[in-house]
Amino acid sequence: MQIKKWSALVLGATLLVGACGTQKSNTQTEVKPEPISDHLVNSTLWFQRSYEAKYTFEQAYRHAGTLLEQNVQRAASRGRRMAVIIDLDETVLDNSPYEARLVVNNESYNEESWAKWVNERSAAVLPGVIHFIKKAEALGVEVFYVSNRSVDLMEPTLDNLIQQGLPFADGEHILLKEGDSDKTERRERIKQTHRVVLVVGDQMEDFMLEYTQIYDEATSDGSDRAPISGVDSLSQYFVILPNPMYGSFERSTYNGNSVSEAEKMEYRKRALNVNRKMKQ
Ligand SMILES: [Mg+2]
Numbered sequence: 001m002q003i004k005k006w007s008a009l010v011l012g013a014t015l016l017v018g019a020c021g022t023q024k025s026n027t028q029t030e031v032k033p034e035p036i037s038d039h040l041v042n043s044t045l046w047f048q049r050s051y052e053a054k055y056t057f058e059q060a061y062r063h064a065g066t067l068l069e070q071n072v073q074r075a076a077s078r079g080r081r082m083a084v085i086i087d088l089d090e091t092v093l094d095n096s097p098y099e100a101r102l103v104v105n106n107e108s109y110n111e112e113s114w115a116k117w118v119n120e121r122s123a124a125v126l127p128g129v130i131h132f133i134k135k136a137e138a139l140g141v142e143v144f145y146v147s148n149r150s151v152d153l154m155e156p157t158l159d160n161l162i163q164q165g166l167p168f169a170d171g172e173h174i175l176l177k178e179g180d181s182d183k184t185e186r187r188e189r190i191k192q193t194h195r196v197v198l199v200v201g202d203q204m205e206d207f208m209l210e211y212t213q214i215y216d217e218a219t220s221d222g223s224d225r226a227p228i229s230g231v232d233s234l235s236q237y238f239v240i241l242p243n244p245m246y247g248s249f250e251r252s253t254y255n256g257n258s259v260s261e262a263e264k265m266e267y268r269k270r271a272l273n274v275n276r277k278m279k280q
Pocket of ligand 1: 087088089090091201202203
């Protein structure tokens with residue numbers, strides 16, 4: 001039976017190769033592997049080539065600078081050291097070449113290829129970052145880089161930031177992942193000695209909990225300032241940056257990593273909404 005099946009496949013090779021998937025054959029028919037990272041093509045192109053991406057980053061960091069000035073003015077009289085908490089990947093550093101390699105090499109994200117990329121120490125800084133961080137430094141605000149890069153990658157990360165001329169590139173101001181990817185504990189550590197005046201990231205997880213903490217502090221510090229509303233607080237203390245390449249938006253479509261790459265694509269497609277209507 002198997003021989004008959006394969007004979008039929010070889011005869012109809014042009015149409016059926018794709019459907020064969022990864023089945024092994026002892027014929028000479030070359031079966032091209034299914035692309036597993038092609039979903040990254042357009043988002044990576046947008047990130048690397050679009051004027052919109054460049055301008056969005058510059059605009060967001062200009063806005064971050066304005067908020068920083070306002071928040072420093074509010075906090076200055078309270079007599080604590082001030083801090084900005086900022087994410088690293090796709091917030092400060094541009095790892096889109098790594099995403100491009102996933103497409104070209106037909107790989108999905110893995111720790112080995114990621115570590116290889118990080119060890120090259122060649123990630124560029126995204127538009128607007130340097131100006132913003134130098135502004136923070138000039139205002140007397142310390143910048144803490146809180147990232148979910150593994151702590152094993154501290155040395156190349158530090159080198160990369162130093163090479164890019166970023167202030168506060170030192171062991172005290174870079175907090176990488178030592179266990180949990182939840183950044184709450186690391187933010188708490190900073191809050192023990194500093195008043196956090198702004199948080200910048202490309203994922204809501206970079207600051208969702210921080211939002212609550214800042215809000216609590218703003219309303220319970222004994223000042224006579226009227227409590228700020230949740231929405232105002234969010235927009236006053238957080239700046240979000242665009243990352244169409246990866247993030248929780250994607251993971252939420254297939255509930256984590258327990259499915260194969262081929263299945264992930266199916267989950268993503270199934271999550272598309274062909275009837276979405278805007279809610280007013
Ligand atoms: Mg990030």
